[in-house]
Amino acid sequence: MSSPPPTFLYGTAWKEDRTASLTELALRAGFRAIDTANQRRHYFEAGVGEALAAAYRDSIVTRDDLFLQTKFTYARGQDHRLPYDPQAKPGMQVAQSLASSIEHLGTDHVDSFVLHGPSSNYSWTDVDAEVWEAMRHERDAGRTRLLGVSNVSLGHLEQMAGAHNELPAYVQNRCFASQGWDREVRQFCQQRGIIYQGFSLLTANQEVMHHPPLAAIAEKMNATVPQLVFAFARAIGILPLTGTSNPDHMRQDLASLQLTLPPELVEAMESIAG
C-alpha cells in the first residue's frame, strides 16, 4: 500500500460510455490520481476499472503508482442502480458499496474512500455518524488507506469534530471564488491538517475565467487562464480536480503543476470575487 500523495485528481463523472477511453487517455497523459464514485447515476466506475486494466496491461502504470479515490453515496443521491441493499443498515450499505467499488476497480483496496455528502444539508446526523464509524471500520480492515467527506459546510465539520475522535484526511468541495474559494472550510481544514480537494474550479467561477486582467497576465506568462486557476488553487493549498475530456487540456492541466505564481498574483486572485 504505497501510493504517492496525489498532486492533481482526474475526475471521471459524467463520462458514461467514454469513461474507460477518457480515463485511459488521462493515465497516458500522466494523471496518477483518479476520482470516481459508486454512484451509477453520475459515474461509471466499472469503466474506470476497464481503463486501469488496459493501463496495467500496456505497462503505463502499476497499481502502486496510482491513487484511487471512490465514494459512498446515500440512496437519495442514487438512481435505481444501487451498489448495496437499500434495506440494509447504513453501516452495511457502506461495506457493500466499498466491496463493489473494489471489484469495479480490480484492486484489493482504494487509497481514499469518501462520504459523497452528509444526509442533511444542515447538520451532521446520527446516520452520518453511523456511516462514518462504518467507514473507519473499512479503513481499519485495510480496504481503504484514507477517509474523506464531500459537500460539507463548516457546520458539518464542526459537528463532526464534536461527535468523533477522528476527522477525515480529505474534504472535497465545490469551490466558489465568490465565497473566497470556500475560505471558511479551507481554514478549518488547514488548522486540522485536512487536505482540501476542490472541484468545479473552472465551471463554478466564470467571473474569474472571464476576468480581462487575468487573461492578459496569462498571456504574458505564456499560460492559459485555466492553468492560472489550477496553479493558484495549489498555491493556496487546494488539491485540484479536473474532469476534462480534451487531450490537449489534460496536458495543459498537468503542465500547470510546473507553474509558480508570484505571491501578489495569488493574493489578488484569492479575493477576486469574494
Ligand SMILES: NC(=O)c1ccc[n+]([C@@H]2O[C@H](COP(=O)([O-])OP(=O)(O)OC[C@H]3O[C@@H](n4cnc5c(N)ncnc54)[C@H](OP(=O)(O)O)[C@@H]3O)[C@@H](O)[C@H]2O)c1
Ligand atoms: N464530490 C462531488 O459531489 C463532486 C461533484 C462534481 C464533481 N466532482 C468530481 O470533480 C471532477 C471534476 O468536475 P468539475 O465539476 O470540476 O468539472 P469538469 O467536469 O472537470 O469540467 C471542467 C470543465 O472545464 C473545462 N476544462 C478543463 N481543463 C481545461 C483547460 N485546460 N482549458 C479549457 N477548459 C478546460 C472542461 O472542458 P473540456 O472537457 O473541453 O476540457 C470542462 O468543461 C468530476 O469528474 C468528479 O470526479 C465531485
